[in-house]
Amino acid sequence: MITDFREARARLAGKRRSSADKLVGLPEAAALVHDGDVIGVGGCLYSRTPMAALFEILRGSPRDLTLARSLTCYEAELFLVRGAVSTIVTSWMGIGIPWGISKILRHYVEGGSAAYQEWSHLGMGLRFQAAAMGLPYLPTTSMLGSDLVRVNDVRVADDPFTGQPLCLVPALYPDVALIHVHRADPGGDSQISGYPFMDREIAAAAQTVIVTAEEIVSPDEIARTADATVIPGFLVDAVVQVPFGAFPHECYGRYEADFAHFDTYVQAAEQGPEGVERYLAEHLDAPGTFAGFLEQMGQDVLRAQTEKAARLVGG
Amino acid sequence: MRADTAVRWSGQEAMTVATSRLLEDHRVVFAGVGVPLLASVLAQQLHAPNLTVVLEGGIVDPRMEPGLLPISTNEMRAAHGARMLTGIVDVFHYAQRGAFDYGVVGAAQVDTFGNVNTSVIGDYEAPRVRLPGSGGANDIVSSCRDIIIVTKHERRRFVERVDFVTSPGFLDGGQSREDAGLVFARPVAVITDLARLGFDAMTRRMTVEALQPEVTLADVRDATGFDLLVPDEGVPTLPPPTDEELDVLRNLEHPPAETSAPTTGRELQP
Numbered sequence: 001m002i003t004d005f006r007e008a009r010a011r012l013a014g015k016r017r018s019s020a021d022k023l024v025g026l027p028e029a030a031a032l033v034h035d036g037d038v039i040g041v042g043g044c045l046y047s048r049t050p051m052a053a054l055f056e057i058l059r060g061s062p063r064d065l066t067l068a069r070s071l072t073c074y075e076a077e078l079f080l081v082r083g084a085v086s087t088i089v090t091s092w093m094g095i096g097i098p099w100g101i102s103k104i105l106r107h108y109v110e111g112g113s114a115a116y117q118e119w120s121h122l123g124m125g126l127r128f129q130a131a132a133m134g135l136p137y138l139p140t141t142s143m144l145g146s147d148l149v150r151v152n153d154v155r156v157a158d159d160p161f162t163g164q165p166l167c168l169v170p171a172l173y174p175d176v177a178l179i180h181v182h183r184a185d186p187g188g189d190s191q192i193s194g195y196p197f198m199d200r201e202i203a204a205a206a207q208t209v210i211v212t213a214e215e216i217v218s219p220d221e222i223a224r225t226a227d228a229t230v231i232p233g234f235l236v237d238a239v240v241q242v243p244f245g246a247f248p249h250e251c252y253g254r255y256e257a258d259f260a261h262f263d264t265y266v267q268a269a270e271q272g273p274e275g276v277e278r279y280l281a282e283h284l285d286a287p288g289t290f291a292g293f294l295e296q297m298g299q300d301v302l303r304a305q306t307e308k309a310a311r312l313v314g315g
Numbered sequence: 316m317r318a319d320t321a322v323r324w325s326g327q328e329a330m331t332v333a334t335s336r337l338l339e340d341h342r343v344v345f346a347g348v349g350v351p352l353l354a355s356v357l358a359q360q361l362h363a364p365n366l367t368v369v370l371e372g373g374i375v376d377p378r379m380e381p382g383l384l385p386i387s388t389n390e391m392r393a394a395h396g397a398r399m400l401t402g403i404v405d406v407f408h409y410a411q412r413g414a415f416d417y418g419v420v421g422a423a424q425v426d427t428f429g430n431v432n433t434s435v436i437g438d439y440e441a442p443r444v445r446l447p448g449s450g451g452a453n454d455i456v457s458s459c460r461d462i463i464i465v466t467k468h469e470r471r472r473f474v475e476r477v478d479f480v481t482s483p484g485f486l487d488g489g490q491s492r493e494d495a496g497l498v499f500a501r502p503v504a505v506i507t508d509l510a511r512l513g514f515d516a517m518t519r520r521m522t523v524e525a526l527q528p529e530v531t532l533a534d535v536r537d538a539t540g541f542d543l544l545v546p547d548e549g550v551p552t553l554p555p556p557t558d559e560e561l562d563v564l565r566n567l568e569h570p571p572a573e574t575s576a577p578t579t580g581r582e583l584q585p
Contacts (some may be wrong), residue, residue: 044372044389044403070403071389071450092450096386097349101446109445116445118434120453121371125404141411142454145483145495151439165496195373195389195400250390257390312383312391
C-alpha cells in the first residue's frame, strides 16, 4: 500500500508506458494482482462491475487484499467468504433495499474479522481524484461535523484564505485498478458509454491498470470518437476482451442487471458464509472460467438482459 | 390512528405526497431512490414541471418509466431519458458549488437535532449492527441548501441521540452545525407517515409542524423516542393526498397493464 504521494509518483514515473498491444487473457491480467494489494474497483454498485476480472482474481486465492470502491455490491462478499480481503473501503455496501442489509457484511464486520472503512461517496471520489492529480489530499465541505471525520484518517483544517473549516481527505493510490469498459483498443485507450462513475479517477490513481472491455476495436475506430475516450492507453497495463464482463451486473446500454440472479445469490447469502461457499462452488469453481459462468447463465438470459438494456436507453 | 382496513392511501404515499409538496418549481433536487425520487417525480408531474432531478450516479434530469422505477441511483432505469450523464465527483461538486436547492435523504435513525445515522447501531469499531453506510447522504446533507429527511415514524428510529452521526443535522443544536463549517445547507423538514416536523430556530430541536391526515399528536409522541417541541398555537393537519396525486403516484409504481412497459416482474419499491 502506498501512502505517500511522492512514492506514488516515483513508482508510476518509473514504469514502462507503451502504446503497444496489451491484449492478454484473464489469467495473465489477474496475475498482476498480489497479496496485500489495494484494489480500486471500477463501476458503481451493480453497474459496470469488473466481474470477470474479480472472478479470475478470486480463483487465484489471494490474501489480505483491500477492496476500495464507491458503492460496494455483493462481489466483495465473495472475497470476504474466501478469506481474500481484510479491508473494505467504501461509502456503502449492499445490493439494494429489496434485498435487505447484507448478512455477510454483518457477519464479518460485526465479528471483527474484516475491517470496514466508511467514507462519504464524494469522500471516496476525492480520495481517488487526489491520487489522480498526484496530490496528497483534497479539501471538501463534506463529512465536516460528522462522525466519519472522527473514525477516518482525515484532517479538519481552516482554509488559509477565508478561515473556514474544511475537511482534507487523503489520496488513495490503489496498487491495481480494475475497470470494465465498453470499448478499448489493444493499446488500452478506453471508452465508456453512459455514466463514467469514478473510473477515470481510479485509473489515473492506480499504479497498475487492468481494463476489461466488451469489445476490442481498432485504434482508428477509437480515434473517430476520441472525445469518448476516458482512459488513455499509456495508463493501462493489460487489456482483456470480455463480452458480458460485468454480468450479472449491468453494462450501460448493453445489458441490464440480472435481478433474478441477485435473488439467487441472496437466498444463498441468507444461509451465511456457508451458503455463499455453495454459491461459489456452483458459479465460480464449477464453471472454471468466466466464459463457463456465462454459459451457465444461458444465452436466453443474456439475450433478454440485452433487450431490456436496448429498450431502456432507447437503442 | 386510522384503521388499516379503511385507509385510502398508504403511509408511504402520505410521506411521498407531503415531500413532493415541499418541492417548488424552477429548482433542482438531489434525490435518493425510493420515496425521495417518487416525491420529486410527482412534483414534476403536478406543480413543478421545471424542477430538475439529479441522482448521485451522475444522472441529470431523468424521466422515469412507469413500472420501471430504479432500485439504485446507478442503473439504466434511473438514467432513462436523462439529459446528462456525468461522473460522481462532478455531480457532488455541483452540490458543493451551491447548484442544488433540495437534498432528500432517508434515515435508519434520526435524532432530535436531525442528525442521521445509516452506519452502525452500537459502537463503530465493534458494531451491534453494521448498516450499509453513508453512500451520498453525508455529501447531500452537507451541501444541498434545504435538506428534507424522509423516514417511517418509529420509536426505534426517532432517538434522542443517534449512535453515529453519518449525515450531520444540527449536531448538538444551536450554532454547532455552522461552527463545524456547514454554513450553506441545513435540515428544513422531516417527513414521516405521521407528521411533518421542523426545527426550532434557536435550539434546533425537532418540532411538530403538521400532522398527517387522521393522525393525532399522541400518535406522533408515541412513535418518537424523545420529547418533541410543539408550538403553543397548536399543530395543523396536512391536507390529505388528492386523487390526482395518488393517481400519478400509483401509475408510476404500477401502471395499468395495457400501458405498462415490460418489467422483470419485481416489485421495485420497499
